[in-house]
Amino acid sequence: MGVLSEGLTHVLILVASLVGIGFALLQWFLVSKVRVSVESGNGYSDRLIGEEEEGVDNLDVSLKCAEIQNAISVGLFLQWKRLFSSGATSFLYTEYRYLCIFMGVFGAIIFLFLGSVQGFSTKSEPCTYSKGNLCKPALANAIFSTIAFLLGALTSVLSGFLGMKIATYANARTTLQARKGVGKAFITAFRSGAVMGFLLSANGLLVLYVSINLFKLYYGDDWEGLYESITGYGLGGSSMALFGRVGGGIYTKAADVGADLVGKVERNIPEDDPRNPAVIADNVGDNVGDIAGMGSDLFGSYAESSCAALFVASISQFGVVHDYTAMSYPLIISAMGIVVCLITTLFATDLFEIKNVSEIEPSLKRQLVISTILMTAGIAMVSFLALPSEFTLYDFGTDKLVKNWHLFFCVSIGLWAGLVIGFTTEYYTSNAYSPVQDVADSCRTGAATNVIFGLALGYKSVIIPIFSIAIAIYVSFSMAAMYGIAMAALGMLSTISTGLAIDAYGPISDNAGGIAEMAGMSHKIRERTDALDAAGNTTAAIGKGFAIGSAALVSLALFGAFVSRAGIKAVDVLTPKVFIGLIVGAMLPYWFSAMTMKSVGSAALKMVEEVRRQFNTIPGLMEGRAKPDYTNCVKISTDASLREMIPPGALVMLTPLIAGTFFGVETLAGVLAGSLVSGVQVAISASNTGGAWDNAKKYIEAGASEHAKSLGPKGSDPHKAAVIGDTIGDPLKDTSGPSLNILIKLMAVESLVFAPFFAAHGGLLFKLL
Numbered sequence: 001m002g003v004l005s006e007g008l009t010h011v012l013i014l015v016a017s018l019v020g021i022g023f024a025l026l027q028w029f030l031v032s033k034v035r036v037s038v039e040s041g042n043g044y045s046d047r048l049i050g051e052e053e054e055g056v057d058n059l060d061v062s063l064k065c066a067e068i069q070n071a072i073s074v075g076l077f078l079q080w081k082r083l084f085s086s087g088a089t090s091f092l093y094t095e096y097r098y099l100c101i102f103m104g105v106f107g108a109i110i111f112l113f114l115g116s117v118q119g120f121s122t123k124s125e126p127c128t129y130s131k132g133n134l135c136k137p138a139l140a141n142a143i144f145s146t147i148a149f150l151l152g153a154l155t156s157v158l159s160g161f162l163g164m165k166i167a168t169y170a171n172a173r174t175t176l177q178a179r180k181g182v183g184k185a186f187i188t189a190f191r192s193g194a195v196m197g198f199l200l201s202a203n204g205l206l207v208l209y210v211s212i213n214l215f216k217l218y219y220g221d222d223w224e225g226l227y228e229s230i231t232g233y234g235l236g237g238s239s240m241a242l243f244g245r246v247g248g249g250i251y252t253k254a255a256d257v258g259a260d261l262v263g264k265v266e267r268n269i270p271e272d273d274p275r276n277p278a279v280i281a282d283n284v285g286d287n288v289g290d291i292a293g294m295g296s297d298l299f300g301s302y303a304e305s306s307c308a309a310l311f312v313a314s315i316s317q318f319g320v321v322h323d324y325t326a327m328s329y330p331l332i333i334s335a336m337g338i339v340v341c342l343i344t345t346l347f348a349t350d351l352f353e354i355k356n357v358s359e360i361e362p363s364l365k366r367q368l369v370i371s372t373i374l375m376t377a378g379i380a381m382v383s384f385l386a387l388p389s390e391f392t393l394y395d396f397g398t399d400k401l402v403k404n405w406h407l408f409f410c411v412s413i414g415l416w417a418g419l420v421i422g423f424t425t426e427y428y429t430s431n432a433y434s435p436v437q438d439v440a441d442s443c444r445t446g447a448a449t450n451v452i453f454g455l456a457l458g459y460k461s462v463i464i465p466i467f468s469i470a471i472a473i474y475v476s477f478s479m480a481a482m483y484g485i486a487m488a489a490l491g492m493l494s495t496i497s498t499g500l501a502i503d504a505y506g507p508i509s510d511n512a513g514g515i516a517e518m519a520g521m522s523h524k525i526r527e528r529t530d531a532l533d534a535a536g537n538t539t540a541a542i543g544k545g546f547a548i549g550s551a552a553l554v555s556l557a558l559f560g561a562f563v564s565r566a567g568i569k570a571v572d573v574l575t576p577k578v579f580i581g582l583i584v585g586a587m588l589p590y591w592f593s594a595m596t597m598k599s600v601g602s603a604a605l606k607m608v609e610e611v612r613r614q615f616n617t618i619p620g621l622m623e624g625r626a627k628p629d630y631t632n633c634v635k636i637s638t639d640a641s642l643r644e645m646i647p648p649g650a651l652v653m654l655t656p657l658i659a660g661t662f663f664g665v666e667t668l669a670g671v672l673a674g675s676l677v678s679g680v681q682v683a684i685s686a687s688n689t690g691g692a693w694d695n696a697k698k699y700i701e702a703g704a705s706e707h708a709k710s711l712g713p714k715g716s717d718p719h720k721a722a723v724i725g726d727t728i729g730d731p732l733k734d735t736s737g738p739s740l741n742i743l744i745k746l747m748a749v750e751s752l753v754f755a756p757f758f759a760a761h762g763g764l765l766f767k768l769l
Contacts, residue, residue, distance in 0.1 A: 003385045009325045009332065013209050016335030020202025020497065023342050027191040027198070027349075028166060034173040034188065091288065091638050092164060095247055096157055098642060099240060103153050106239065106653070107146045110232065113757040114142035127224050128565075129315040129394070136218070136225045138756065144215055144229035145753055152236025152303055155207045159299045160244050160292035163196035163504060167291045171283075171511035175529065178516065182528045183354040186363070189508045189532060190501060194345050197500035198338065200295055204302050205334045208233060212310075221322060227307075227314035228565070228756075234307040234558075235753050238300035238746040241293070242652055245742055246596060247645035248293035249735030251637045252285025253600045256734075258607025258633070260727050267615060267622065268715045272514035275621055277614045277628035278607055281637045283514045288641070289734055290507040294543065297742055298500060301550045302493050304749050306330045308557040309486035311752070315564070316394040316483065325386050330490050332386050333411060336378040341497035344371040357531035364502050364539050365426070371495040372419045376412055379491065383408040395481035396564060406479040407487060414488030414553060415495070417472040418546050421465045425545030428461035429691035430538045431699035435461075440696040440711060443718040443725070450693070450725040458689030458732075462681050465545065469552050469680070482560030489553035492546065503543035506536025534698060541691040544738055548687065551741030552680045558748035559672050565755040566665040571673065577766070581659065581670025586678040588655065588671070592743055593682060593736040595648045600731035603640030610636055652743050656751045664763025668751055676744045683740035690733025693725035 004012075118125060118138040127135040170192035178185035212230060219226040259278035263269050272279055309330040313319060318326040325332075348367055354360060387404040394400075428435050435457050442453040476484035493499075513529035563571060573579055610633055620626040659668040700719050703709045711718040751758070 004325045004332075006324045009328050009386070013205065013328065013331050013335050016338045017202045017206035017209065019342070020198045020338040021206070023345075024195045024198035024202065027195045027345075031166075031170050031173060031188055031191050031195070034177060091251070091284075091641075092161060092292070094638070095243070095642060096161075099153070099157065099243055102239075102243070103150060103236075107150055109657075110149055110235075110753065111142045111146045113754055114145055115139050117142075117756045117760045127222070129224055130320060135222045140218070141225055141229050141756065144218070144226075145232035148211060148215075148230055148232030149236040149239075149753075151207060151211055152233035152238075153240045154236070155203060155303075156237040156240035156244075156296045156299050159196075159200040159203060160240075160296045162199050163291045163295040164287050166192050166195040167287045167504065167508050167511070170508050172515050174508055174512035174532070175515040175519070175521070175525075178512065178525050178528045178532075179521075182357050182360070182531060185512065185528060185532060186354045186360055187349050189505050189512065189536075190345075190348050192508050193501040193504035194349075194497070196291065196295060196504045197341070197497040200299050200500055201302070201334070201338055201341070201497045204237075204299050205331060205338070208303065208306060209331060223314045223319040223322065223327070227310045227319070231307045231311055231561075231749065231753050234300070234304035234749045235746075237296070237303040238742060238749055239653065241296035241300040242739065242742045242746055243645050243649050244296040245289075245293040245739045246648050246735070247641040248285070248289035249596065249731070249739060250599050250603055250644050251641035252282070252289035253730045253735050254603030254607050254637045254640050255281035255285045255633065256730050257600070257604035257727050258611050260723055260730075261604075261608055262611040262615065264714075264723050265720055266612075269622075270517065270714070272517035274518040275624060275628065277611050277630060278633045279514065279518065280630040281607075281633040283511050284634060285637060286507040286510050290540065291504055293738070294503055294547070295500065297547055297738065298493070298496055298550075300742065300745060301489070301547065301554050302334070302496055304558060304745055305486055305489035305493060305550070305554045306334065307749070308554065308561050308752075309483060309490060311561050312394055312481075312483040312486060312557075312564070317392045317399070323388070326388060326391065329382070329386050329407070330487065332382050333379065333487070333490055333494055336382050337375060337494035338497055340374045340378050341371055341495055341501075343374060344495075344498050345501065357528065360531055361430075361432075361535040361538060364505070364535055365423075367498050367502060368419060368422060368495075368542070371498040372415055375415055375494055379411045379415070379494070380408055383411070393481050393483045394564065396560075397569070400481050402480050407484070410476040410480050410484040410487045411491035411494070413472045413475050414491030417468045417488070418492035418495075418549055420468045421545045421549040422542040424461065424464040424468075425541050425688060425691075426538055428457060428688050429541040429695055431534075431695040431702075436692050436695050436699060437707065439692050439725070440699045440708070440718075440722065443696065443700065443711060443721040446717070447721040447724040450696070450721050451728060454689050454693045454696070454725055454729065457692045458685035461688040462684045465549060465684055466681070469549055472553065473556060482557055482564070485553055485560065486557035489550055489557055492550040492553060499543060499546055502539045506533070506540040506543075509533045509536040530702070534695075534702070537691070537695060537698065541687065541733075544687045544691075544733070545684070547738065548680060548683045548741045551683075551745050552676065555672070555676050555744040555748040558745070558752050559669070559676065562672065562748065562752040562755050563669060565752060566669075566759045568665055568669060571666070571669045573670070575666065577664065577666045578670040581663070581667035581672075582674040583670075584659075585671035585674025585676075588651070588675045588747075589679040589682045589740050589743060592648055592651055592740065593686070595651065596736045596739055597731050599640065599644035599648075600735050603636065603644065606636050606640070607633060648739070652746050653750065656747050656754065660751060660754060660758035660762045662763070662765045664766055665755070665758045668758060668762070672748050672751060675747055679740045679744040683737050686732040686737035686740070688733075690729030690731075690737065693722070693729035694733065697722035697726040
């Protein structure tokens with residue numbers, strides 16, 4: 001037994017969750033202190049009043065900010081009247097209505113498949129791993145797995161929704177704070193991101209903790225059944241993340257591509273110019289894809305890594321001897337992460353003041369370094385207090401002897417591998433370094449060479465992250481088998497509160513810059529918001545790197561748990577059953593990417609045609625005498641995203657069910673291994689290629705160096721070539737790339753949840769042959 005008592009474990013997890021939620025609400029309160037007065041004329045819109053800026057009509061600018069903020073919010077919440085007989089509904093509410101239907105249908109599938117394992121019997125049955133003991137019936141596993149799935153799905157939806165609320169609440173306030181100085185604007189944007197980060201991590205931990213303890217009221221000493229059913233929580237979280245990521249990515253990139261191609265390339269007007277009909281849809285999309293999608297994605301990774309670790313622990317010594325504190329080690333690590341991230345956040349918001357634009361990006365990167373160093377100390381403390389000095393872990397049918405300091409190294413190597421992946425991603429996507437500058441320089445000779453250089457950069461950027469992941473896998477598996485890999489994944493995600501705060505900061509700053517442009521604020525204000533946005537672009541790329549790296553470790557841990565639960569002795573690639581699964585699984589990321597890229601292309605085609613139509617048919621639009629029809633462009637994006645997210649989602653959700661039911665667990669193991677190996681490479685290269693093209697364009701636009709000035713200004717041939725590269729990269733970095741990490745995780749956790757059914761009734765085709 002560890003030093004920490006069971007009672008103190010309960011207190012620590014509960015208090016950390018509540019402190020995280022309380023800290024998030026405090027940050028929300030501080031953001032809300034930006035002066036706001038509500039106009040009672042229509043009862044709906046806020047009038048935002050900022051500090052007066054010299055030479056600018058304060059009231060006029062503030063009213064424009066309020067109008068634009070309202071337009072972005074309305075874009076999210078009032079676009080789907082035609083689908084329902086009365087009232088206004090939101091994009092999110094509509095998306096969630098579709099997802100509620102999916103939750104009901106898939107929940108029923110989980111119940112029917114798992115309940116049929118023992119013919120819906122209510123009799124207790126011999127335990128799979130605790131030989132000689134009786135466990136709860138398969139019907140109970142079916143019921144509780146379904147409940148866990150619904151809880152995970154609802155928590156994921158709530159995470160995305162709350163993130164959207166704070167993002168749309170904070171964007172105009174960030175713009176107004178930029179009038180006081182870049183430091184004030186930075187703090188507002190960062191605090192808003194912290195609201196999302198802490199709400200998501202604390203809610204995820206709290207719901208998982210409460211679910212385990214409520215399920216325990218029924219399961220009692222049957223921890224094997226308890227933690228097997230809890231795996232449904234990860235499945236629910238990741239399935240919602242898939243649709244959020246794909247739907248949000250299609251939405252935002254359809255608008256972005258349409259706005260860029262017609263506005264910047266054809267009409268030579270600035271980004272976020274209010275004359276561009278797609279500009280509101282573009283700003284709405286930043287929140288839909290980069291806030292709600294990323295939030296659900298990282299919540300899914302957190303839930304799945306926790307569930308994988310808990311399941312492996314439950315069939316090891318911790319579960320057999322009912323050591324609750326040691327079993328809860330993954331939850332205590334997450335609780336410690338909340339405390340560490342809280343301290344880290346204070347460095348950005350209270351201890352260090354941003355005085356000029358050059359300090360923004362170092363401040364954000366400092367957050368990653370500080371949280372990693374502090375978390376390493378936190379992991380050591382938890383490992384030596386919560387774990388026995390020596391114990392055994394399940395290792396594919398045998399017991400592996402492990403010491404508590406082994407687990408310290410497993411979690412720590414995951415944590416530091418995440419930092420390496422993050423900084424490697426930054427090196428390849430930030431325009432402060434030579435790779436992106438080389439891509440920008442290639443624009444001299446046109447779009448073709450830009451595309452060639454960008455693709456080469458993306459492929460090359462895979463090397464260091466893959467070696468980092470490989471080292472983390474080898475070390476953690478050598479020390480603590482599959483449990484070690486699950487804990488390495490959780491280590492990478494232990495600072496999720498800070499990671500999400502940094503990630504959400506980007507879209508909020510991007511929106512703030514758009515509002516400044518549309519409100520007609522001075523060039524000085526726009527320079528400040530551009531600096532905030534530029535730093536946000538780099539940190540968003542770092543966030544995607546974390547998400548993909550953690551997805552690789554999470555899916556491998558889930559793969560190990562699936563192999564254990566399905567009773568597979570070894571996965572032999574020379575076996576035809578396994579090899580056909582391996583080669584098909586390696587193909588799936590390409591099929592999935594093709595579907596999402598085509599969806600963005602189709603939606604962007606309609607957007608381009610609509611933007612061109614408005615420029616050609618609305619008199620005075622280019623001269624600024626007439627307003628564009630923003631609503632029609634928002635409608636195109638919402639229609640496309642809700643319609644086009646279904647086929648890729650169906651591909652991911654149905655593949656494990658079809659492979660396991662008709663071809664058996666060995667073929668399914670091959671599919672999972674193939675999709676993992678191929679998906680990670682494609683995801684990293686796609687995300688980094690798109691990020692490099694984006695920042696190459698911004699490098700030329702900023703003209704901060706002599707080299708950059710020689711390629712500019714805006715509207716020059718090199719700049720137009722850079723815009724084309726950026727447009728090609730948009731669906732790569734914001735739709736296909738980020739969605740692929742959900743593909744590899746989701747198929748693995750789905751296979752784990754359905755493993756009892758596949759083991760009992762799978763392989764129908766091979767049984768008939």
